Amino acid sequence: MAVAQTLFHTRGYDAVSVADVTEALGIKPPSFYAAFGSKFGLYARVLDRYAGTGAIPLDAILLPDRPVAEALAALLEEAARRYAAAPCTTGCLVLEGTRCNDAEAREAASAFLVAAEAVIRRYIADRHPEDADRLTDFVCTTMAGLSAAARHGHDLDRLLATARLAGLAIAQALGD
């Protein structure tokens, strides 16, 4: 499972073939299909696993007793850190998964994205209801940008600098 997660994260859903997976796992196609059902079946399980291992722990960052602007800035910085943590698995598995060419896989990844957006929006709306929509859009768009930038080769320092600049905008929008 870990190697499959690395494969999908490194190359993306489309670029990983079942043959790649079976070779990496040292199994043959029939064993693969007995275990996971399909390529998408494996991907769905990888997404679940990612939510628990590689994804950003929203609950640990978006704390109720923390200034909203500070929490959102910390979220962006954490994204920068995770997206540049490993040289091969740059960016976000979910965000990158939402743009693959398989409709089923795309929708599965989008479901995780929508769920994360909802958590962020609810957190903001709790104290700044009138800013929740546009700030959620801004945070998620910035995270998508950070994921893309990481894939383009930006290292940790560059991603962090970008995340901090975005944090400035949030602080300003929330009235310092």
Place this chain on the structure above:
Amino acid sequence: MAVAQTLFHTRGYDAVSVADVTEALGIKPPSFYAAFGSKFGLYARVLDRYAGTGAIPLDAILLPDRPVAEALAALLEEAARRYAAAPCTTGCLVLEGTRCNDAEAREAASAFLVAAEAVIRRYIADRHPEDADRLTDFVCTTMAGLSAAARHGHDLDRLLATARLAGLAIAQALGD
């Protein structure tokens, strides 16, 4: 050529097959290969065409007699407008092209991206040399985010709001 550009912009390089193109153009494969050489050959010509038709006119926005922060904010707003202009061809053809699974096509798109980044960096460095690198990263990362958000379905209003928030960060970083 226009229909090919729309095809690549709508579905991405990988998801467009030569059969799709030949059918859309009403020609047969041999005629296609006589005209364009290969799928990549067509894509390279589409990228060139895009630079003149659909891409953002950097020179018209990044004017020397304009405050840098204002120009960069205008650039982001223009990106928001273009990325949401048509319902099918959302996002940026070049930015989306940099993440396809064909190495040759990816590098061709990346070349356009690098060139655009260089223009932006030079424009900033002219008056704010110490901020050029991180502001260029921020602007390009935000544009990548806007392109992704457009593909995720954000409409013009949402993209514009995000772009304006990012503009705030730029103004603040350049000392208001």
Place this chain on the structure above:
DNA sequence: AAATTACTGTAGGGATCGCTACATAAACAG
């Protein structure tokens, strides 16, 4: 008009894709 060139359509090659039928081997129940 005859001959050469340029082009188009048919048909298919070679490779890879996700996936599976079938036969063989291993593990277990009686």
Place this chain on the structure above:
DNA sequence: CTGTTTATGTAGCGATCCCTACAGTAATTT
């Protein structure tokens, strides 16, 4: 030890991919 079940490996199916050899038509040249 026999019989059943489970799992693995071999081999390949049908579809699609990018691309091309070849034959036939149209246009141009002599």
